[in-house]
Amino acid sequence: xxxxxxxxxxxxxxxxxxxxxxxxxxxxxxxxxxxxxxxxxxxxxxxxxxxxxxxxxxxxxxxxxxxxxxxxxxxxxxxxxxxxxxxxxxxxxxxxxxxxxxxxxxxxxxxxxxxxxxxxxxxxxxxxxxxxxxxxxxxxxxxxxxxxxxxxxxxxxxxxxxxxxxxxxxxxxxxxxxxxxxxxxxxxxxxxxxxxxxxxxxxxxxxxxxxxxxxxxxxxxxxxxxxxxxxxxxxxxxxxxxxxxxxxxxxxxxxxxxxxxxxxxxxxxxxxxxxxxxxxxxxxxxxxxxxxxxxxxxxxxxxxxxxxxxxxxxxxxxxxxx
Amino acid sequence: xxxxxxxxxxxxxxxxxxxxxxxxxxxxxxxxxxxxxxxxxxxxxxxxxxxxxxxxxxxxxxxxxxxxxxxxxxxxxxxxxxxxxxxxxxxxxxxxxxxxxxxxxx
Numbered sequence: 102x103x104x105x106x107x108x109x110x111x112x113x114x115x116x117x118x119x120x121x122x123x124x125x126x127x128x129x130x131x132x133x134x135x136x137x138x139x140x141x142x143x144x145x146x147x148x149x150x151x152x153x154x155x156x157x158x159x160x161x162x163x164x165x166x167x168x169x170x171x172x173x174x175x176x177x178x179x180x181x182x183x184x185x186x187x188x189x190x191x192x193x194x195x196x197x198x199x200x201x202x203x204x205x206x207x208x209x210x211x212x213x214x215x216x217x218x219x220x221x222x223x224x225x226x227x228x229x230x231x232x233x234x235x236x237x238x239x240x241x242x243x244x245x246x247x248x249x250x251x252x253x254x255x256x257x258x259x260x261x262x263x264x265x266x267x268x269x270x271x272x273x274x275x276x277x278x279x280x281x282x283x284x285x286x287x288x289x290x291x292x293x294x295x296x297x298x299x300x301x302x303x304x305x306x307x308x309x310x311x312x313x314x315x316x317x318x319x320x321x322x323x324x325x326x327x328x329x330x331x332x333x334x335x336x337x338x339x340x341x342x343x344x345x346x347x348x349x350x351x352x353x354x355x356x357x358x359x360x361x362x363x364x365x366x367x368x369x370x371x372x373x374x375x376x377x378x379x380x381x382x383x384x385x386x387x388x389x390x391x392x393x394x395x396x397x398x399x400x401x402x403x404x405x406x407x408x409x410x411x412x413x414x415x416x417x418x419x420x421x422x423x
Numbered sequence: 424x425x426x427x428x429x430x431x432x433x434x435x436x437x438x439x440x441x442x443x444x445x446x447x448x449x450x451x452x453x454x455x456x457x458x459x460x461x462x463x464x465x466x467x468x469x470x471x472x473x474x475x476x477x478x479x480x481x482x483x484x485x486x487x488x489x490x491x492x493x494x495x496x497x498x499x500x501x502x503x504x505x506x507x508x509x510x511x512x513x514x515x516x517x518x519x520x521x522x523x524x525x526x527x528x529x
Contacts, residue, residue: 147447150440190438265516292516311512337519355520359452376441377453380519399455399496399522405435410443418444 113137119417128420137420143410146363146372151392151406152191156183159337159397160248162207163383164214167390167408171211171231172383175395176203177402180221184236186211187385187392187406196235200227206261207383208253215256215276220247224265228281230256240280244272248337250296252303252320260300260320263308265292273325275300285324289316295340295384297347297364304344304364307352309336317369319344329368333360339384341391341409348372348388348409353380357399363388363411375407389414426463428528430485431477433459445471454525455492458485486527496522 105128106112115130123129123140131138154172161175168189175181182201185192202219209215212233219225226242242261249264257278264270271290274281287305294308301322308314315331331338335352342348345366352358359374375393382396391409395402410416433440434457441451448467452460459477461468472479480488500521509517 143443143447145447147443148441149443149446150435151438153435153437267513267516269516293519309516311516353520356523356525373446374450374452376446376451397519398453399493399525401492401496405453406437408443416443419442 123415123417125415139418139420141416141418143412143414143416146361146409146411148361148373148375148393148407148409150376151408152187153404153406154185154192154395155194155404156181156185157402157404158183158203158395159381159402160203160205160219161383161395162205162214162216162219162251163385163392163394164207164209165211165385167386167392169211170385170392170394171214172394173207173214173216173231174198174202174205174219175383178203180219187394192406198229199236199238200225200229202227202247204247204249204265206249206251206259206264208251208259209255213255213257215253215259217251217259217261217276218242218246218249218264220265228276232256242274242281243283244270244274246270246272246292248292248294250294250305250308252296252298252300254299258300260296260303262296262303262305262320263287263291263294269308269310273320287318287325288327289314289318291316293336295338295349297340297342298344302344304342304347306340306347306349306364307331307335307338313354317364331362331369332371333358333362335360335380337380337397339382339393339396341384341386342388346388348384348391348411350384350391350393350409351375351379351382351396357397361409377403377405377407379403379405426482426529428460428482429463429468429472430480430482430527431459431461431472431475432457432480432485432488433472433475433477440475441471454485454489454527455496456488458488460485460527482527482529489525489527493522493525
C-alpha cells in the first residue's frame with residue numbers, strides 16, 4: 102500500500118490551526134481539535150454554521166466576503182446602531198453607526214462600505230460611509246426608504262432600489278461617492294427585496310408587492326429588465342453574489358423558509374437548504390463562499406450565521422474512519 | 424410506522440456546530456427553542472447528536488417546545504398595535520406576517 106509520504110513527498114504535518122490556503126488533496130493533523138483534515142473541492146453546495154453574532158437582529162446592512170464581512174444596524178427588534186466585523190470564525194464589535202436603524206441598505210467591503218436608508222421610527226434617507234474604523238454622515242437618499250434592495254462595490258458606488266415608502270416604491274437611486282441621483286425605476290414596485298452586484302450591473306430579486314413575489318430584474322447601468330423569477334416567491338430573502346451569479350437564501354413565503362437558490366445568469370436552481378429557516382438575514386460573499394447573517398427565525402431574532410460553500414469551492418473536511 | 428426523523432435540543436455555539444462534511448451527509452433543520460431535526464436510524468445523525476451533546480426528544484416533546492416559542496411570537500405580533508387605525512395589510516407591511524404555526528414531522 103502506498104504511503105502518504107510516497108505520494109506527496111512529505112509526511113503529514115501537524116498544525117495548531119488549519120492552514121489558510123491548503124492544496125487540494127493536502128492532509129494534515131489539527132493538534133487543537135485532534136482531528137485529521139484533508140483539503141478537497143466541494144462537489145455540491147452546502148451550509149455550515151459560522152460564528153454567532155454578538156447581537157441577535159434582523160434587517161441589518163451587510164457587506165464583504167465570507168472571511169471578511171461587516172454587519173451594521175438592524176432590529177433586535179428595537180432598532181440598533183451596532184456594527185460587527187467577521188474574520189471567518191467570529192464576530193467582533195466595532196464603532197457604531199451614527200443613526201440606529203433597521204431595514205438598512207448596505208454595500209461594499211469590510212473596510213469600505215456604505216449604509217443607507219432604513220427605518221428609525223419612520224423611513225430615513227440617512228447615508229453613512231465606513232472607512233474601516235469610523236462612520237461619516239453624508240448626503241441623504243432623495244427618497245427615504247427601508248427594506249430596499251442594494252448593490253455596490255465600495256463606499257463610492259452603490260445602488261438603492263425599491264423599498265418601503267408606504268406604498269412600496271420602484272424608485273432607484275445611484276450613489277457616486279458624494280450624492281444620490283434618481284435613475285430608472287424597477288419594473289415592479291416592491292419592498293423587502295434582496296440585491297446583488299454593483300451599481301452598474303445588479304440583480305433585484307424577491308420581495309413584497311404587497312403579496313410575496315419571486316420577480317427578478319437585471320440592471321445594466323441604465324435600466325431594469327425582467328428575467329426569470331425565483332422558484333420560491335418570498336419576502337426578505339438574503340442575497341449574495343453578482344448580476345450573473347447570485348445566491349438567494351431564506352426569506353418568508355410568508356412562513357419562514359430555508360430554501361436556497363442559485364442564479365446562473367438566466368435562471369434560478371434550487372440548492373441545499375439553510376439549516377435554519379429565517380427571514381431578514383444579511384448576506385455577503387459570492388456563490389462559492391457566502392454568509393447568511395442573523396435574521397428572524399420566527400422570533401426571537403437570531404445570532405446564527407451560516408456559511409455557504411458552493412460546488413467547486415475549496416473545502417476542508419475532517420477524516421473519519423466510517 | 425417507522426420514524427423518518429429524530430429530534431434533539433442543542434444550543435448552536437457557532438463555528439463547528441454543523442460542518443460542511445456533516446451537512447453534505449444528512450439534512451439538518453433548526454427550529455425555535457434550539458430544536459433540531461435530523462434523520463432517524465442514521466449513524467451520521469447519531470454521531471452529530473453526540474458531538475453537540477444534544478438532548479434527545481420525542482416528536483411530541485419537541486413539538487411542545489416549538490409551540491411555546493411560536494405562541495409567544497404570535498402573541499407579541501397580535502399585541503404590536505402601535506399605529507391607530509392601521510389595517511392588517513399595513514401592519515404586515517410594517518412588521519411582516521404573523522408568525523405561523525410549525526408542525527414537526529414524525
